[in-house]
Amino acid sequence: RTVYLNGDYLPETEAKVSIFDRAFLMADGIYEVTSVLEGKLIDFPGHATRLQRSLSELDLRAPCTMEELLEIHRELIRVNEITEGLVYLQITRGAPGDRDFVFPDPETTEPTIVLFTQNKPGLATSPMADTGMKIISIEDQRWGRRDIKTVQLLYPSMGKMMAKKAGCDDAWMVEDGFVTEGTSNNAYIVKGNKIITRALSNDILHGITRAAVLRFATEAQMEVEERNFSIEEAQGADEAFITSASAFVMPVVEIDGTAVGDGKPGHRAKRLREIYLEESLKMAI
C-alpha cells in the first residue's frame, strides 16, 4: 500500500515519524475519515470544512491547501485502486526536538501530515444494515471538547471493548442522564415521524453524516428534533440508529438488552440509509 507522509508518496513500510511527534507523546493531533464508494469521495467538502475548524480550535497550522488535500486523497485512491473503502488523514503539531507541554514555535516545527487508505469491499452492503446493531450504555468519561476531532481515542476504544465483552456491537455514552453519542458515531431515536438527536455543542462531534442525514430527513418529510434523550426513552422509541462516515446510517435494534420497537431495523432508518447512499454518491467527487 502506498501512503502519504509530509509531501511524499511512500510504501507504508518506509513511512516513518519521529518518536518526538506530539501526537505520539500527547495525542496532539486531529484526523478525518472520508469514505470512498465507486472510487469517489463521499462529502469531501464537509470533511475539509470540519478539518479546518479542528485545526483552528487547536491553533494548528494546515500544511497544505484543501485543494491539495483533495488531490492527495484522489492520488491515494488511484494508486491503491480503492473502489470501496476509507481515506484516513491525520495532522499533528509535529516533532520538536524534545518533549515539552508548551507548544513548539510553528516557525521551526512543521506539522506532520499522514494519509492512508483502507480497502473495504462491501462497505455499502454491510450485513449489519439488515440485522441492526446491539448497543450497551456506558458513562461518558471523555474530555470536554468532543467537538474537536482529536486522535485522543482511548476512552471510545475502551467503550468499544466493553461492548464487545458484553456481546454487543457498540456503546452509547451517557452524561447527566442523557446520551451524548456512540463511541465513533452520532446517536438517534425515532418516534412516529420524528427523528430525535442531541443538538450540536462541545459535548459531541459534529458529524458530517449527521448534517447530511438531517437534511435528507427533512427533504423526505420527516420531522427533525434536536434535543437530549435518555437510554430509557431510546428503549421505548419506535426505532434507533447511528450515523458515521464509515457506517453511513446503521439501525440499532437493542439497547442494554431491551429490544427497540419490534427488535428489527426500523423502516425510517432503512429509508434514510438508502437516501443517504443514493444522494451522497450523486455528489461524490
Ligand code: PMP
Ligand atoms: N461521533 C464520534 C465520537 C465519532 O468518532 C464520529 C466518527 N468520526 C462521529 C460522531 C460521526 O462523524 P462523521 O459522520 O463525520 O463520521
